[in-house]
Amino acid sequence: MKWICLLARLVLVAVPLLSYVCSAFAQSYPNKPIRCIVPYPPGGVVDFHARIIGQKLSESWGQQVVIDNRGGAGATLGTALAAKAAPDGYTFLVVSPSHAINATLYKKLTFNTEKDFAPVTQLTSAPLILVVHSSVPAKSTKELIALAKSKPGQLNYASSGSGTSTHLAAVLFTTMAGVDIVHIPYKGGGPATADLLAGHVQMNFAGITLLSHIKSGKLRALGVTTAKRSMAIPDLPTIAESGLPGYEVDAWYGAYFPAETPREIVSKLNKEIVKILHMADVKAHFASQGAEIVGNTPEEFAVFTKAEIDKWAKVVKDSGARVD
């Protein structure tokens, strides 16, 4: 009888000791390859972000980060896949503002944008630039708004698709400024740029890829959409400064885990990504795309995500864009 009591006491001690040791082993995440879902086909800006981060992660963690491109349905297909993935820290998602936009743009999503994801960190922040064709007689945002007011329904703006951030950035602009400019949707940024260059449309909210044309004089940049001026083009005022106070659109990129992922793993990935973001070559890579690194905490990013979802919800309603 005595040895049973001894055994029982040993077990009572051993179990917590063992579980402590086991959880110490669990700290050895990651111990197999990690999948990074990019809900766009290869080659886009989101894809580049993911690949740069992924490459560095592979190096520092010694585990392959595999980029899984799951393009389709405006990024919702890949996002849905990530939402349903096992929350063990071996699948994460990289997105653009479409993530927040889609929450209200699509009426029949199979996932809940607010509840099904655990924010990791905001990777970068980039401005969109309000660009007009050189034939447009407006040299600042204020002049453009005045021009548009004097010619309601006569000007056009291009977008890279119905419901994209370039479209909704413009919708926010026209609603806030109270002007009537006609939306001309295109299939992607390339065709939109082509028609802008030719002057068939007068303006566009675009990324930094048009810098070369701005320099050559074919196009004129009126302002950046972010709240602060861009470090890449410090001479360009923000739209808020130059004629439309309160206007702000951020072309951000961020990473998420599926919702139930353990806090320690979220925190671990967050710290590693923040470290990577501050590396000189990574910073330079992103700067070449016009993006500035952010690298905030999961809590800050969660607040930011919610704010974005709410902001775009209003714009989606105003734009009347619908998908299903």
Add this chain to the structure above:
Amino acid sequence: MPIKIRSPKDLYAGLLFLFFGVLAMGMARNYPMGSAVRMGPGYFPSILGGCLTVLGMAITARSLWLVGGKIKPPVMRPLLLVLGAVFAFSFLIEAQGLLMALLALIAVSSLASWEFQFREVIFLYLLLAALSVGVFFYFLGLPFKVWPI
């Protein structure tokens, strides 16, 4: 009085086009039409559907007086087996991985050949499996699930 169908090929072709045309028009009615100068998403498909329906009717009608060829009866075995093999692949590739899906594909499609030889098929499967894993998975780095687990 029995209608003489002079061209079965045309008849079925016409009916097929008719079917798609009606389908197009029917579904397009649910989409906003807009006007001729401000077309909505339903406008173009409706017109397309209409043209397709008209063409379908014309071809069907034509089959009644213009002599055309008789349709060769379909040979079921190769048709069902090849298509079945591809369907099997599409079901298995995500759940069970490349190796299983490939096994189904090779096995089922090989049955469609009248020269089917069991040992050859096994050898072929092993060769192709090795080749595909090597080329697609390792060399090109395409992220497939390879093993069934």
Add this chain to the structure above:
Amino acid sequence: MTDIFNNLSLGFSVALTMMNLFYALVGALLGTLIGVLPGIGPLATIAMLLPFTFNLPAVSALIMLAGIYYGAQYGGSTTSILVNLPGEAASVITCLDGYAMARQGRAGPALAVSALGSFFAGCSATVLIALFAPPLSELALQFSAVEYFSLMALGLVAAVVLAHGSLLKAIAMVFLGLFLGLVGADVNSGLLRFTFGIYELSDGIGVVVIAMGLFGFSEIINNLERRETRVVLHAKVQKWMPSRDDFRASWKAVLRGTTLGSFLGILPGGGAMISSFASYTLEKRLAVDPSRFGKGAIEGVAGPESANNAGAQTSFIPLLTLGIPPNAVMALMLGAMMIQGIAPGPQVMVERPELFWGVIASMWVGNLMLVVLNLPLIGIWIHLLSVPYRLLYPAILMFCCIGVYSLNHMALDVALTAVFGLLGYVFIRLDCEPAPLLLGFILGPLMEENLRRALLLSRGDPTVFFARPISLGMILLSGLLLLLIIIPAARRKREEVYRKE
């Protein structure tokens, strides 16, 4: 003139370094392999190779990527000719007469003419780029939605010419293709059309899916029915050199194809895709005996292949001079340039001339390498054909299935390919030709998109199509072509009817 000479010598000095030659070779080789594997497009390869290019100097990276791109064009025609499997949309036309030639034991000349024609086209297009890149891109910008619509309309009328059977059925096939092309999200409103609630269809049906199903799978099923032991029954294919007759027949087609493709490739709206279709139509219209087309007319291979390659080269122009990628592959290259810190646009020629001219010079080098690589490969491909069919076709099926799956990681795509295989089989039985359907499929959504955009831009004014000169010209040409098709056909039908009575 000396300017050009200086630029070109600068370019060659860059392109001909050992390192860049190496990368050009790697690119060309990879591209050919990728092109030969049905379904795997340059997109997947480039995406995979992109990380390597991060560490390479900019010029070398671009040279390699470019090599992959047009290498894939060369490779794609190989499978089209040998097994009726189009590697991508542009190679579909090559299936028509190329495969027919292969079945007659003339796969060798078909492959050779395709390679040589492509080489000629590539070189000429490169000359064009070198001399006229900036003004050509300006010209291309003149094309607005109005002109694109008229171009597509012209293309559709040309699609009907593709057929060699019943005119009425060909037109119906075009319309069916148009309808299938509309599946997916509408550009102008975002509404999902004809997707039956299947979310994965919201980007439409892939062109590779349709092409492979309609052409490749149905052909395999057909072959199995016919109990073929070898794909080519009377394989007297030791000769791969085209005969003198072949040369005489094809050289004019090559010239015409090159011109057509060079021009169409410049259009940022992706004209390169329709260049092969356009060339086929042109050749058929100009031929002394159009009924040969579809049964192994070598012009039907020479022209479209040249047009295809010329278009592929000149589609670099909008990328290099304007920074506008005309298709997804170019978009990737654009991204690669940006990662390297180069902002593409008109400034590139001025700020980084060694980049611009280096890439152009390497296009020549690349084309030369490709033709040197591909011609001997022809012998190997022919030997591949002599593998017993019962072993060959499962292998073909495997490459197709994996290829299609790898496009979007969607099993649905593979299943859809099977559905189109069934449809293709039905069509063959009913004497309906798949080529017009495919062309309708490609052009349909473009037509609608541009029509609506043109009307949107003109605020609902339909006369804009006739007011703008280029558009008017193309509409008139379409009308003329339509008449040229209908009148002889109507006459023929009337004769048939008379003969019956």
